[in-house]
Amino acid sequence: MLALLHTSPLHVPVFDALRDEHHPGLELRHRVDPDLLARARREGPEAVAVDVTAALRRAVDADVRAVLCTCSTIGEVAERAAAELGVPVIRGDRPMAAEAVATGPRIAVLATVESTLPPTLALLADEARRADRPVHARAQVVPGAWTRFEAGDIEGCARLVAAAADAVTDADVIVLAQASMASAATFTTTTVPVLSSPRPGLAAAARSARAPLG
Structure with missing residues (x-):
């Protein structure tokens, strides 16, 4: 079990x-x-x-x-x-972080709450050390997404996250830092790989x- x-x-x-x-x-x-x-x-x-x-x-x-x-x-x-x-x-989120590090050094992290950013960036740094690979990770909170998630508007949250992901142009991989963001990948049109944790x-x-x- x-x-x-x-x-x-x-x-x-x-x-x-x-x-x-x-x-x-x-x-x-x-x-x-x-x-x-x-x-x-x-x-x-x-x-x-x-x-x-x-x-x-x-x-x-x-x-x-x-x-x-x-x-x-x-x-x-x-x-x-x-x-x-x-x-x-x-x-x-550790397996997702390991995959992100293996994908490329430029990692864009998206989150819906600020509290997720420090542990996620620390995790990526830890996985980079384990893999002995250089990474440059940058992070941002998607405005309004968490409010929609808390209200039960899962699709509305996902579409805001997807729009933020589609706006990323200078990354090798995009990390959706929270499990609640996973469905956003179904709405993205970017050619950059989008990873989620569930x-x-x-x-x-x-x-x-x-x-x-x-």
Whole structure:
């Protein structure tokens, strides 16, 4: 079984659909805690580190083989909690970051909330060090997109993000920093590769959950 920690209930059907399409038979257990993101936005991710660990601990029982944190803002603090939990904690955006670094050095990062930018840029720098590849990442928040997402206007949010992606002309790859932005890729017309985290993140977590014990 794979447990997932989300900061929005809107992620649940997205990951269920990806499981049904790519990982049939994988049992998912969802835990949603919007307050973690709300506080991290106000106070910074480190301010909620203890609460993230507690939320992850509540998500883990004898049947859970791994945990996937789908929120990029708290992903770093979630990843660090693995040592206390006894099971792997997969940061949902790490596989996407590794792919971005492998694609090219000029990385454009789009986000809908400011709090996502520092951890995402730090993650890209970490993956660049691991791969021993130079990168130049720049980031921007898409105005108005988060307001639409919070209101439940998923398509409106996606179209704003897609328009911002289409305006990027001097990058080798575009990173959609948050899982909530993934559907924007369906509306883009740019020839620059556009990466999002849900599919590769779930794939990495599924591999971990299905890995032999011991």
